[in-house]
Amino acid sequence: MTFAVLAVSVASFALLQSLVTPVLSEIQVDLNTDQTTVTWVLTAYLLSASVFTPIIGRIGDKVGKEKLLVVALVGLAIGSIIAALATSIGPMIVARIIQGVGGGVLPLAFGIIRDEFPEKKIPGAVGIIASLAAVGAGVGLVLAGPIVEALNYHWLFWIPGIVTAVAAVAAFFVVPASPVRTPGKISVLPAVLLSAWLVCLLLALSQGRSWGWTSGRVLGLIVAAVVLAVAWVMVEERSESPLIDMTMMRLPAVWTTNLVALLVGFAMYASFGFLPQFTQTPTEAGYGFGASITESGLILLPSSVTMFVVGLLSGTFVRLIGPKTVVVIGSLIAASSMAILAFAHDEKWELYVANAIMGVGVGLIFACLSNLIVAAVPPEQTGVASGMNANIRTIGGSVGAAVMASIVTASVFPNGLPKESGYTNGFIMLTIAFVVAALVALLIPRVKREVIEEHLVGEPEHPELGMVAAGTLVGDKSE
Template identity: 55%
Template sequence: MIETTRRGSRRLTFLVLAAGAGFFAMLQSLITPVLPTIQHDLHTSQNTVTWVLTAYLLSASIFTPIVGRIGDMVGKERMLVASLLALALGCLLAAIAPNIGVLIIARVVQGMGGAVFPLSFGIIRDEFPAARVSSAVASISAIVAAGGGLGVVLAGPIVAVLGYRWLFWIPMAIVGLTALAAYRFVPESPVRAPGRINWLAAGLLSGWLVALLLPISQGAAWGWTSGRVLGLLALAAVLFVGWALAEVRSTNPLIDMRMMRLPGVWTTNLVALLYGGSMFAVYAFLPQFVQTPTSAGYGFGASISQAGLLMLPMLVAMFVAGLAAGRLESRFSAKAQLATGAAFNVVASAMLAVAHDSRLEIAIAGGLVGLGIGLAFASMANLIVANVPASQTGVATGMNANIRTIGGAIGAAVVSGVITAHPQASGLPREAGFTMGFLLLTAIALAAAVAALAVPSGRRARGRRASAATIVESELAAEFATMPSTR
């Protein structure tokens, strides 16, 4: 009877985590197809409306690892509730925003909800039996991946029927109920990391993330050789070095560099950087390609809704692959799944470069991308969870998500520069620009596949992971034992 109750509680916990993570992921892509609509409705410029995306990106990048670390320290359940409430509040502000300034602030508040990813993985590791952790983490990863794709699919129909503000009203209602369910049903995590928040490290981390991602996301508008872009990139390098030194020297690091140097962690993060570069660029430019008017000599002149439907094979494939990943891990290791996912991405990007003249070719390539994303999301999360101490699951998975986002921002910026380098007289990109862009994505995906082969695997790797994690845990425990009591 007790075990049956526990299983029911775990199912409810999983549903709450899935809803929170899925809707945050959806809000990442839900807005992208309707930026022109928002620009027109709020009477703003194209450069200004892009801050609706940039503000969300910067906010999520800052808060994901920091709140993940706080969750490791003070309790993952309470920080999950706080993250969901921030997400719901941001949706409310966005839904009633009278001008672009308020909408941008709302998106900053929404970005605070990015910590639902690492917190969810940490709660699963704390609450689920060891035999169920891989499949549960993979399933959440599948929902995260599918949520991002679902946003592209749903944006058009919702805007057409209800208006763009319902892109915020609907998530607000569901996320608000999810926060209530999390408070009521998700148990508080028994695993805690000792220590206090290192605010110097938090400030330096936030500083270099903003200084890096801001010029990358705004480089096309500001000019890649402008003083603002070059100055911010130089500042990012300086702040990164300062952050790394502060973390290494700190007795209470925000992100433990010993953990980040574990072979299974840094190699997986390298794959995340490269894979993010290819994955997010496909998300960004494949819908743009199919919406290009046929008068350009290519494209299909698809509407937002039609472009979303062409993305359906990608969405379905990534969801199915993600769900299958955890169940296959006993026979098909996380490393093998990660390399296979990257290989699918190589094939898909190469296919888009040479065969993009029919909707069927786009659908097949999209399906291959979806298979790759589903396997990669699940395997990366599982590799990080398996390689770090339980007390650092939140911050480690948060940094992995952040590194994937950084890769995505860099990849999207670079590919955008290639695609738009030599526009037609009409201002539309040339087909050759898209072809070169997809070839570049093929090269990035190939680099990710090669990097995946460097991820440790097998018994020796498990032994190294266990011993390294034990060392980190014991050192943290020793540091905690020498701290003065706060009572």
């Protein structure tokens, strides 16, 4: 029952990331706004989730993960209901900000699994939850068209609102109280600084294309993000009760995993964002298929299916060959899918095959990255470490979307449609990103399966090995 609640919670949050993407033009017309303003329906959710994900995770580590899970689900439910009822763009944007509170469900889910599950089931459970988070981004694009055609876009919010409300009630009664908590007070200043630099950075990345990358606003936000980030690190290092332990973030097992997450988020979200545009391009352009919203979403369906199936099997892969090896293999598989998209995209079946392959690669990567993070930190830091990993993936996605947009639109026809070469160059770039992710994954410290399972439950049989996260395992034991 606990796992069912966690799965529904994470799936709902993930779906809300992408459900509205294909129908922004319809929302724009219905709410009587302009194209620049309607993009805030996406931007507001991204910014809010990026701020709340690590903060909710950290508070959960301190006061109880089950309590904060209910709070996150209530935020998703209330935000969804307000969005469903919105008749103007203002309330819609406010609703999306409230929904962002739900970003905390991912780190909370990982923490609850670590606290409550038998040790042999933890890698598989974490893998499935991580896969659901990735699958949701693709499934949202697939479901949006049929839901809007059968009902209307308001049901893109009514359905998640009802589901998350039920999940919140179930979480209150079903999910056990956290047995592991972090002592100490919650630091306010680090939370404010973290929120400030994330907002500045993601606002610049998300609005750079419309404002202009060399505009004063974008450059000012980037400078502010750098200054605030430096101030945040300095405050965290001097704090007696830091929001995010900088020592933890510098551990080899943590920073390497986070860097892989950044690169994979960069490539995956960029491909999800531009494949529908590619397929919807009229055939008169010399490429594309003139697909409808529903048809373009269905082309992404194979990746969602294979991603979820691989997530179910990830625990077995982790036990057989270890998470580091799985991440390397997954990155190379995903790179091959982007190469197919770059050089073989004249037929629909080629896109179906490429997406199915990408789902296999990304499913392997995300499932194992989450396991590595959960295994790499003490139990009381699971929530905040998982939250930052998810946040870094989101930042990677924002950067990837911005860079992909610049490459795709570098050369356009007189009617404004991008030329085929733009997409080809963009997918080549994403291929390179996955290859670099594989190279970075080689730097992740290698540990035995037995050591991972021991530390996932915090009760090692060989305490002399030390924490996996320390990255200090030497000699033959490091193998």
